[in-house]
Amino acid sequence: MIVELGHFALILAALVAVVQMIVPMVGAQNGWRGWMAAAEPAATAQFLFVAFSFAALTYAFVTSDFSLRIVVNNSHTLKPLLYKVTGVWGNHEGSMLLWVLILALFGASAAWFGANLPERLRARVLSVQAAIGVAFYAFILLTSNPFDRLAQPPFDGQDLNPLLQDPGLAFHPPFLYLGYVGLSMAFSFAVAALIEGRVDAAWARWVRPWTLAAWLFLTIGIALGSWWAYYELGWGGFWFWDPVENASFMPWLIAAALLHSAIVTEKREALKSWTILLSILAFGFSLIGTFIVRSGVLTSVHAFANDPERGVFILLILAVFMGGALTLYAARAGAMEAKGVFALASRETALVANNVLLAVSAFVVFIGTVWPLVAELAFNRKLSVGPPFFDAAFTPFMVALAMILPIGSAMPWKRARMGRVMRPLWGIMALSVALGALVWTMQTGRSILAPVGAVLAAWLVLGAGMDLWQRAGRGGLSDKARRLRRLPRADWGKAIAHGGFGITIFGIAAMTAWQVEDIRVAEVGEPFRVGPYEITLESVEEVEGPNYVSTMGMMQVTRSGREVATLTPEKRRYPVAQMPTTEAGIDNGVLRDLYLVIGDRQSGGAWAVRSYIKPFANWIWAGAIIMALGGVMSLTDRRYRVAAGAGKAPRRAVPAE
Template identity: 70%
Template structure:
C-alpha cells in the first residue's frame, strides 16, 4: 500500500509541477498577484509529495520489499543496512527520484529564503523550476518508474554493485546531486531575468548565493568520489579522467567561472550577457552529465542505465531547456547592455581572464570526453582519449590561472595599477620562487613537475593571504588583525577557497611527480624494501563478511628506528554478483601515505601485492575541504543572506 501511495504521490507531484510552471508565469506577465502567489504553495507541495514518494522507496529498500523491480535488481536481504539505505539512489530509477527530490527542495528553499525577491522575478524563477520538475517527473514516470511491481516476486535480490557498497559511494551521489541540481537555480534566475529583460547588480546579488551553494556541494561530491577512487579501486590513484568524473568536473569549472563573473555584474554592472550565458551553460553541462550517465553511451561503474530510449528522452530535455534558453538569450541581447567600462589592467580584466581560462579548460575536458563517441558515430573508428591527453591539454590553463590569480585579486576596479599589485605580491613571489628552488634542490632529480607545483601552490596560498592581510589597512599588526576580524565573511571565504586551491594544486603535482609504486608476488614470510620501509607478508587469511567473503593480507611494515605497524589490505568476493573488490590498507601521515592493495592469488602460493607511496595525499583532501569551507563562509556573509536588501518589496498592483 505504501508503494502505491508513493506512486500516486509522484503523479500528483507532476500535476502540481504543471500548475507551478504555468499559472505563476501567466500571472507575472499579467501582473496578477493572486496568480503569482500560486508559485509558493505549489513549490512546497511538490516538495512534500516527492519527499513522500522518496520515503516510500527508502522503506521498500530498508524492508527488502522484493515485489519492486528496482529493489530486486539493486538489493539483497544480507546487505548491511547502510547499503540498503544507500541502494535507494544506487540505481537509475532511485537516483532519478533523488534528483527530483533535490530539485523540488531547491524550489521550496527559494520560497523560504527568497522573501526579498521582487514578486514577478520570484514567480518566474519558481515557474522555470516547475518546468524542469515537469520534465524529470515525466521522464521518471514514463521510462523509469521506481515503483514498478513484479508479478512474481523472487525470494531475494541480485544485490547492489559491490563497488558501490562503500561509505564513500553512499554519500557521494547526494552531495553531487545537490551541486548538479543546484545549478538549476542559476539557470532559472537567468531565464527569469531574460523574460523580464532586466539584468543588474541586484540580480547578481540574488543569484550568487545559489551558485555558491551548488558549487560547494559539487566540490564536496567530487572530493568524495575522488577519495573513493583512491582507496577502493586499488590503483593508488585519485582521478582517472573517466567520462563520468569529467561529467561532474565540467559544471564545477563553469560554476566557478559563473561565481567570479557574477561578482563583476554586482560590482560594476558589466559582463551581463556573459554571466547569463554561463548560468545557462552551467546547468546545460549538468544535463550533459545526466545524459552521459544514463544513456548507455559509456560503460562505467558510474553508469546507472544503458537504455538508448532513455538517452533520447534526456537529449530531448537538453534540447528544450538549453535550446530554449539560448534562443531567449539571443532575443534579449539588447537588454543586457553593459553600463561599466574598465581598463585592460583592472580587477574586471583579471576576472575576465579567469573566466576565459576556466571556460576553455571546460571545453578541453568536454572535447576529450565526447570525441571518442563522435569518432565512433561519424567515422566508425574506436578511439581512446586517456590521461596523457587531458594532462597535456588541461594543465596549461590551470598553470595560467594560478599565475594570474594573486595579482588579479588585489587590482583595483575599473583601472588598476599592475606595478602596485606586483609590489604588494613581491614577498609572496620571492617566497614561492625560493620554495620551488629548494624543492628542486632536495628532490634529487631533473623532474620539474614537483618544484613547479610547489612554487605555484605557494604562490596561490601566499597571494590569498597577502590579499586578505591587505584588507586590514595600515597600522600595527594588532590593529590590522582587529580590522580583519570585522571584515565581511565573504572576504574570509574567498581567501580560504583560494588557499584550498593552492594546496590542491601542490598536492596534485606532488602525487604525480614523486609517487613510488611496486607490484610483485609475495609469499608468506617474504620481505621487501619499499619507500624507506621494510614490508613483510606474515600471512593471508580468509574470513566471512555479511554478504561477501574476504581474504586479509597481514603486512608488517617497519621503519628503521620506528615502530612496526600492521596493515591489512583486503580482497573481497561477492557471490551474488560473482564480483571481487579491493579494499586498500592505507597508513596516513602528513607528508605521505603508505598504500597497499591485495591482488589475485598466484600459482605456487604467492599473492600479488601492489604497493604505493603517495606523497602529500592528505593535502589533496585538505585542499578540497578548504575550498568547500571557503564557499560555506561566503554563504554566511550577511550580504548573501539578505541578498538585495532589508526591505520587503512592495506588492505589484494588478492591471
C-alpha cells in the same frame, strides 16, 4: 500500501509542477498578483509530495520489499542497513527520484527564502524551476518508474553493486546531485531575467548564493568520489579522466566561472551577457552529465544505465531547455547592455581572464570526453582519449589561473596601477620561487612537476594571506587583527578557497611526481623493500564478512627496524552479486601514504602484491575540504543571502526592446 501511496504522491507532485509551471508565469505576464502568489504554496506542496514518495521508496528498501523490481535488483536481506538506505539512490530509477527531490527542494527554498525578490521575478523563477521538474517527472514516470511491481516477487534480492557498498560512495551521489541540480536555480534565474528583460546588480546578488551553494556541494561530491576511487578501486589513483568524472567536473568549472563573473555584474553592472550565458551553460553541462551517465553512449564504470530510449528522452530535455534558453538569450541580447567601463589593468580584466581560463578548460574537458563518440559516429573509428591528453591539454590553463588569482584579488575595481598592486606581492613571489628552487634541489633531477606545484601552491596560499593582510589596512598589529575580525565573511571565504586550491595543486603535483610503485610476487614471511620501508607479508587468511568473503593479507611495515604499521589489504568476493572488490591497506600520514594491495595467489603459494608510497596524497582532499569551507564561509555572509539586502538594492533596470 505505502509503496502505492509513494507512487501516487509522485504523480501528484508532477501535476502540482504543471500548475506551478503555468499559473505563475501567466500571472507575471499579466500582472495578476493572485496567480503569481500561487507559485510559493505550489513549490512547497511539490516538495512535500516528492519527499513522501522518496520516503516510501526508502521504506521499501529498509523492509526488503521484494515486490518492487528496483529493490530486487539493488538490495538483499543480508546487506547492512546503511547500504539498504543508500541502495535507494545506487541505481538509475532511485537516483532520478533523488534528482527531482533535490530539484523540488531548491524550488521550495527559493519560495521560502526569496521574500525580498521582486514579485514577478520570483514567480517566473519558480515557474521555470517547475518546468524543469515537469520534464523530469515525465522522464521518471514514463521510462524509469521506481515503483514498478513484480507479479511474482522472489524470496531474496540480487544485491547492490559491491563497489557502491562503501561509506564514501554512499554520500557521494547526494552531494553531486545537490550540485548538479542546484545549478538549475542559476538557470531559472537567467531565463526569468531574460523573459523579464531585467539583468542588473540586484539580479547578480540574488543568483550568487544559489550558484555558490551548488559549487560548494559539487566540490564536496567530487572530492568524495575521488577519495573513494583512491582507496576502493585498488589502483592508487585519485582521478582517471573517466567520462562520468568529467561529467561532474565540467559543471564545477563553469560554476566557478559564473561565481566570478557574477561579482563583476553585481559590483560594476558589466559582463551581463556573459553571466547569463554561463548560468545557462552551467545547468546545460549538468544535463550533458546526466545524458552521459544514463544513456550508455560512453562507457564508464560509473554509468547507471545503458538504455538508448532513456538517452533519447534526456537528449530531448537537453535540446528543449538549452535550445529554448539560448534562443531567448539571442533574442534579448540587446537588452543586456553593459554599463561599467574598466581599464585593461583592473580587477574586472582579471576576472574576465579567470572566466576565459575556466570556460576554455571546461571546453577542453568536454571535447576530450565526447570526441570518442564523435569519431565513432562521423568516421567509424573507435578512439580512446585518456589521461595523457587531458593532462597535457588541461594543466596549462590551471597553471595560468593559479598565476593570476593573487594578482587579480589585489587589484582595485575600474583601474589599477600595476606597480602599486605588485609592490606587496614581489616578496611573496620571491619566496614562492625560492621554495620551488629548494624543492628542485632536494629532488635531484626528477620531474619539474613538483617544483612548479610548490611554487604555485605557495603563491596562492601566501597571496591569499597577503590579500587579507592588505584589507586590514594600516596600523599596529592589534588594530589589524581587529579589522581582520570585522572583514566580511565573503572576503575570508575567498581567501580560504584560493588557499585550498593551492594546497590541492601541490598535493596533485607532489603525489604525481614523487610516487614510488612496486609490483611483485611476495612469499609469506619474506620481507621486501620499497623505498625506505621494509614490508613483510605475515599471513593470508579467509575472513567472513556480513555479505562477503574476504581474502585478507596481514602485512607488517617497518623502517630502520622500527614498526611503522600493520596493514590488512583485502580482496573481497560478494557471493550474491558474483563480483570481487579490492580493499587497499592504507597507512595515512600528513606527508605520505603507504598503500598496499593484495592480488591473486600464484603458483607455489606466493601472492601478487602492489605497494605504493604516495607523498602528500591527503593534501589533495584537504585542499578540497578547505575550498568547501571557503564556500561555506562566503555563503554565511549576509550580503549574499537571497533575503539579505535585496530590498535595498538599486533597481536600475535595463528595459527589453
